[in-house]
Amino acid sequence: METTREGIVCNNLDQMDVVFDRTEVLHDTPTSYCPGCSHSVVHRLIMEVIEELGILGDTIGVAPVGCSVFAYHFMNVDMQQAAHGRATAVATGIKRVLPDKIVYTYQGDGDLAAIGTAETIHTINRGENIVMIFINNGIYGMTGGQMAPTTLEGDVTSTTPHGRDTLIQGHAIKITEMAAIMDGAYYVTRQAVNSAKTVRKCKKAIKQAFQNQIDGKIGTNFVEVVSNCPSGWKMTPIEANKKIDEQVLDYYPLGDLKTPPKGA
Amino acid sequence: MNEELIIAGFGGQGVLSMGMTLAYAGMVEDKQITWFPSYGPEMRGGTANCTVIVSDTIVSSPIISTYDTAIVLNQPSLEKFESKVKPGGTLIYESNTVLNPPTRKDITVYAIPAAIEAGKIGNAKTMNMIILGAFLSKKPLVSVKSIMEALSKVLPERNHHLLPINEKALKLGMSLIK
Amino acid sequence: MGKKLLMKGNEALAEAAIRAGVKGYFGYPITPQSELLEYMATNLDSRGGVFLQAESEVAAINMVYGASGTGTRVMTSTSSPGFSLMQEGISYMACAELPCLLVNVVRGGPGLGTIQPSQGDYFQAVKGGGHGDYKLIVLAPNSVQEMADLVYLGFDLTDKYRNPVLILADGALGQMMESVEFPEYNVEEHFVDHSSWTTVGRENGREQHYITSLHLLSEKMEEINVHLQDKYKKIQENETRFESIQTEDADILIVAFGLSSRSSQKALELAREQGLKVGILRPITLFPFPSDELKHLANSVKGILVVEMNAGQMVEDVRLAVGSNVPVDFYGRMGGMIPQPDEIVDKIKDLYKQVKI
Numbered sequence: 001m002e003t004t005r006e007g008i009v010c011n012n013l014d015q016m017d018v019v020f021d022r023t024e025v026l027h028d029t030p031t032s033y034c035p036g037c038s039h040s041v042v043h044r045l046i047m048e049v050i051e052e053l054g055i056l057g058d059t060i061g062v063a064p065v066g067c068s069v070f071a072y073h074f075m076n077v078d079m080q081q082a083a084h085g086r087a088t089a090v091a092t093g094i095k096r097v098l099p100d101k102i103v104y105t106y107q108g109d110g111d112l113a114a115i116g117t118a119e120t121i122h123t124i125n126r127g128e129n130i131v132m133i134f135i136n137n138g139i140y141g142m143t144g145g146q147m148a149p150t151t152l153e154g155d156v157t158s159t160t161p162h163g164r165d166t167l168i169q170g171h172a173i174k175i176t177e178m179a180a181i182m183d184g185a186y187y188v189t190r191q192a193v194n195s196a197k198t199v200r201k202c203k204k205a206i207k208q209a210f211q212n213q214i215d216g217k218i219g220t221n222f223v224e225v226v227s228n229c230p231s232g233w234k235m236t237p238i239e240a241n242k243k244i245d246e247q248v249l250d251y252y253p254l255g256d257l258k259t260p261p262k263g264a
Numbered sequence: 265m266n267e268e269l270i271i272a273g274f275g276g277q278g279v280l281s282m283g284m285t286l287a288y289a290g291m292v293e294d295k296q297i298t299w300f301p302s303y304g305p306e307m308r309g310g311t312a313n314c315t316v317i318v319s320d321t322i323v324s325s326p327i328i329s330t331y332d333t334a335i336v337l338n339q340p341s342l343e344k345f346e347s348k349v350k351p352g353g354t355l356i357y358e359s360n361t362v363l364n365p366p367t368r369k370d371i372t373v374y375a376i377p378a379a380i381e382a383g384k385i386g387n388a389k390t391m392n393m394i395i396l397g398a399f400l401s402k403k404p405l406v407s408v409k410s411i412m413e414a415l416s417k418v419l420p421e422r423n424h425h426l427l428p429i430n431e432k433a434l435k436l437g438m439s440l441i442k
Numbered sequence: 443m444g445k446k447l448l449m450k451g452n453e454a455l456a457e458a459a460i461r462a463g464v465k466g467y468f469g470y471p472i473t474p475q476s477e478l479l480e481y482m483a484t485n486l487d488s489r490g491g492v493f494l495q496a497e498s499e500v501a502a503i504n505m506v507y508g509a510s511g512t513g514t515r516v517m518t519s520t521s522s523p524g525f526s527l528m529q530e531g532i533s534y535m536a537c538a539e540l541p542c543l544l545v546n547v548v549r550g551g552p553g554l555g556t557i558q559p560s561q562g563d564y565f566q567a568v569k570g571g572g573h574g575d576y577k578l579i580v581l582a583p584n585s586v587q588e589m590a591d592l593v594y595l596g597f598d599l600t601d602k603y604r605n606p607v608l609i610l611a612d613g614a615l616g617q618m619m620e621s622v623e624f625p626e627y628n629v630e631e632h633f634v635d636h637s638s639w640t641t642v643g644r645e646n647g648r649e650q651h652y653i654t655s656l657h658l659l660s661e662k663m664e665e666i667n668v669h670l671q672d673k674y675k676k677i678q679e680n681e682t683r684f685e686s687i688q689t690e691d692a693d694i695l696i697v698a699f700g701l702s703s704r705s706s707q708k709a710l711e712l713a714r715e716q717g718l719k720v721g722i723l724r725p726i727t728l729f730p731f732p733s734d735e736l737k738h739l740a741n742s743v744k745g746i747l748v749v750e751m752n753a754g755q756m757v758e759d760v761r762l763a764v765g766s767n768v769p770v771d772f773y774g775r776m777g778g779m780i781p782q783p784d785e786i787v788d789k790i791k792d793l794y795k796q797v798k799i
């Protein structure tokens with residue numbers, strides 16, 4: 001009888017095939033995310049992609065302010081922690097002086113689509129050759145469940161106790177659609193991770209985004225991941241993933257919003 | 265030698281470039297120099313001025329309140345700077361543009377019809393060089409040779425065909441004050 | 443030394459930065475520093491660096507943060523309102539100990555203010571400026587030549603201490619032209635190896651590097667603060683720079699930095715012509731401040747006059763340094779006005795009467 005790294009007791013472990021393992025690009029530490037949170041899934045997908053593409057020695061990530069402020073404790077790549085909203089400006093600084101390196105940002109909706117909107121728009125407009133991963137969970141998780149720019153109409157948060165009223169708080173922002181109309185964008189897609197099927201598709205999209213940068217395609221690669229926040233939404237993870245299917249994806253439909261022209 | 269000079273007029277009259285040329289020529293002759301311009305929105309079509317200090321010793325303050333010489337190319341500048349000329353100092357003004365001449369008796373005043381003279385030699389933009397020539401004939405701070413060397417640096421390469429007419433204007437200006 | 447050139451202060455500063463091996467410049471237009479940005483736009487790319495006009499000063503300072511984190515010699519420049527916008531990013535850089543050269547070509551405030559020269563940002567420059575306990579190394583040029591010279595020093599100090607360095611100039615120093623000679627400077631000889639902490643990718647599987655200013659454990663955050671304070675103390679001990687002018691026999695000591703030290707120097711000449719024994723102490727580093735030299739001079743002079751282009755900011759540091767040993771008077775102009783030499787002479791005469799020499 002042996003004990004695995006995760007502490008599960010198994011019989012005859014040495015006779016078993018390993019069919020799934022943590023990528024070495026993830027730190028061997030529990031994340032600080034709540035049970036069922038999409039962050040952990042997306043972290044793993046990005047790290048797997050970095051490992052599979054063999055770019056660990058060339059990759060620099062930028063962490064935002066938000067729940068993923070400590071992303072560098074989980075993602076075992078060189079990282080810089082940016083001021084709230086400024087991740088893409090930091091990434092621009094890195095990529096401009098080291099154009100051969102692979103640079104990505106990992107940002108939530110408050111960071112990317114509220115306080116950092118100007119940086120987001122102008123980074124994409126300049127066509128910075130970076131990957132932007134946009135975690136859209138429709139709420140401010142880290143500060144305790146306040147309204148995000150992407151909170152859906154009618155949703156209750158701690159700062160919209162009567163539900164988001166578009167006449168007062170405006171509309172859930174469609175920043176990915178904005179990204180897609182900009183000439184500087186190379187690849188813009190919206191994905192989710194609320195089911196095995198969407199997780200597989202999402203990983204493919206993230207991999208494509210990084211591959212585009214590796215290939216030196218000119219322009220920004222933007223991957224939105226429609227995510228859950230069970231704690232902030234006050235739901236079980238299963239209920240939260242169901243809400244994504246039943247409500248969120250109506251407003252934020254999945255799919256590619258901009259793909260490179262054929263042959264590009 | 266320490267000459268503290270203000271040059272003032274409308275933007276576009278070549279006020280700043282006249283000062284810069286003089287400063288550059290001073291540097292060519294290994295003198296200590298400072299050129300300090302007015303800057304910002306006031307220059308857009310309004311008045312412009314620059315202070316030039318040419319000295320044998322270190323220039324202490326680039327900011328001064330009274331001047332050894334004032335060169336004024338329009339009426340508002342005359343009104344602003346006539347009182348700032350040190351007693352016994354010099355005031356040179358462009359007499360086609362400045363209609364109400366200076367009144368002070370304790371300074372030396374020269375009226376130079378530089379705009380008309382510039383028209384006569386066929387290039388209105390040489391007006392500033394005519395004035396500079398007049399100034400240098402009274403205060404030979406630097407040589408004509410140094411001014412021409414300075415001009416070849418201050419003028420962009422594409423305008424170097426204008427060097428001869430500028431030299432002509434400079435010398436014409438020097439002949440206007442007897 | 444090379445040959446003499448006639449340049450604006452802003453241009454001389456930019457040229458010196460390129461010669462000092464700056465590899466990244468990120469900035470945003472604002473009067474009266476735009477010539478610096480334009481000079482970089484014209485020259486930096488062809489001389490081995492990267493120029494980028496950011497969408498705001500906020501973005502610019504964060505681009506500097508990112509580029510600095512790769513160990514690249516990097517800088518930005520701005521003027522007062524833009525410098526206020528950069529404060530958050532500067533605080534982060536101070537905590538994360540990222541080297542960079544900052545330039546504030548100060549204009550008159552508060553608010554949108556005026557584009558004319560001022561020293562109204564002294565407090566912001568030397569007392570931190572953003573949130574938290576931190577300090578910048580602050581260099582104050584007073585001529586076009588020093589606009590160039592202090593760039594080399596600034597880059598060396600920022601690399602040596604891993605602390606942002608600020609050149610605090612003003613609109614007049616940026617706009618005026620004087621002759622300038624660029625010293626010989628071998629970039630390679632001044633190279634500092636930052637590879638132990640920079641984020642450039644985990645080459646050959648080396649351990650992870652990350653750059654952060656977030657430390658939620660108070661014990662850890664205090665530790666970092668203690669480290670920063672130790673560093674500032676070391677800087678205070680080793681990097682104080684000043685110029686003394688005729689202080690040996692001075693009755694009245696003028697303390698002035700930057701442009702107002704030039705007006706003061708003219709005032710000194712005028713005062714000496716009238717037999718008044720005036721000297722000047724000009725701080726070149728505003729942090730570290732030459733407090734010890736001031737304390738020393740307070741023993742021999744009978745009065746101190748602080749001349750500034752603000753409502754009285756550095757005068758507080760002078761008073762802190764000399765205590766009640768000697769009367770300290772102040773003369774300042776604000777909002778873009780410049781103290782005139784004759785005004786300073788009048789003030790010197792007042793002080794003479796006051797201290798009954």
